[in-house]
Amino acid sequence: MGKKIPLWQCILIILVMIGLLMWSILMDNGGEPHIALILAASFAGILACLNGWKWAYLEQGMLAAINRSMQACLILSVVGCMIASWMACGCIPSMMYYGIKIISPKVFLLTAAVLCSIVSLATGSSWSTAGSMGVALIGVGTALGFPVPMTAGAVISGAYFGDKMSPMSDTTNLAPAMAGATLFGHIKHMVYTTGTSLVIALVAFTVMGFMHASNSTPDLSVINAITDFITASSYIGVVTLIPPVFVIVAVACKLPAIPSLIGGVFIGVPLFWLNEDALNRVYDDGIVHNIFNTLNNGISMGNEDQIAVIANGSEEIEGVLGELSGLLSGSGMQGMFWTISIILSAMCFGGIVDCTGVMGTFAGLLLKVAKGRGGLVLATELMCLFVNATCCDQYLALVIPGRMFKEKFEDMKLRPENLSRALEDCGTITSNFFPWNTCGATMRSFLGLPDSSYIPYAILNWLNPVVSVTFGYTGITMTKLTDEEYAKILEQREEEKKQAMAALEA
DSSP states (O other): OOOOOOHHHHHHHHHHHHHHHHIIIIISSSOOSHHHHHHHHHHHHHHHHHTTOOHHHHHHHHHHHHHHHHHHHHHHHHHHHHHHHHHHHTHHHHHHHHHHHHSOGGGHHHHHHHHHHHHHHHHSOHHHHIIIIIHHHHHHHHHTTOOHHHHHHHHHHHHHHHHHHOTTOHHHHHHHHHHTOOHHHHHHHHHHHHHHHHHHHHHHHHHHHHHHHHHSOOOHHHHHHHHHHHHHHSOOOGGGGHHHHHHHHHHHTTOOHHHHHHHHHHHHSGGGGGGHHHHHHHOSSOSGGGHHHHHHHOEEOOOHHHHHHHHTTOHHHHHHHHHHHHHSEEOTTGGGHHHHHHHHHHHHHHHHHHHTTHHHHHHHHHHHHOOHHHHHHHHHHHHHHHHHHHTOOHHHHHHHHHHHHHHHHHHTTBOHHHHHHHHIIIIITTGGGSTTSHHHHHHHHHHTOSSSTTGGGOHHHHHHHHHHHHHHHHTTTOOBOOHHHHHHHHHHHHHHHHHHHHHHHO
């Protein structure tokens, strides 16, 4: 253990990290953040060592942070295989085809948000929802003429609503654990802020859908060309929807996420033979020789010859089909390692600033300026946002502020559900705003976006923290502890202090 890192050095660490990321992403011709994060971690490590922190301790901090992200990395790898499997068996093309045929453009954004909410509630995972339903909806939205960032915003809004409200979600269990609340008390308390935000977001998506549909009516010839291209590229049938149904049912039955996703991968494999004609155009040596290759390296179902035939000389249709062709491909497990490497790089930086107390320094500053009930909620959510941006991990964005602000909420006689709700209203839901955060990198990878241009359209995600702070200042649903409950908390604190002193003496 070293000495406390001075405030000016803490600020310098954050400024260097921001500067390197801005240079890498904005200045270096759209460069990538991996090396910037490693350099930022190196700078933070050097300053920590100059303040007496041993390298072995810093290394353990990094490894602990990486260990927290290992489940996310495993899920990413499996989802990469799953997307490739579902693409090869015709599942995702079928979802796109039926979506184009059934969903009206006027209610497309509304439908996308609702569908993703339902799937995410059932699975407890925004990642699984975006990696399956989200991929198909991006294709449907493109076919209906919606910009990809707009569709992605609706997908992410729905996916994160379900993730927050599902009792099977890891963050939904972690937040009340940090605050000292019960799981279902926490979910019930979130209904007020998250439910209000969802209603407003759905109204906004409905208005946006009607406005977009009235301003740009889809050309039927283009729509027909798109459906012809999908059917020419892959087998279309209801039976191909068995894998996603299995995953939803498996996770809803409380089976672990990773085995459920692996089941979704391999249930899709026998369905490859339904898609034999299309796959024979992709492979020269048959399906059997390429099953592992498909899951590992991915597959692309569309090709230029099909585009040329269906476009029949129309440059407009050829351009649309060219864009759609990219959506009829899955990059497999290997395609996810770009994202995994961002996560590992980010965890190196996040682990150092967490274990050396840099985050605690900033939390202390916010506690000093947190005045009143509303100021406390605002300070908590600002800390969640700050940790998401600097520690690059949504779990830390729940753990660190939860640990720092718990006693402050108790001293204001606010029930623990108020803290757990504030943690999720910002910590969980804004994690995808930063491209170098585990969630931001994942959403961009799944939905095929080069940047975070979906943020203005992810209405639920930026509106929820605003609603939460508003409730904090107005006192709406900010429930109070009784005198007896507060007295028990004070007794528990005294007991914990005695135990800590006894441990030190021993």
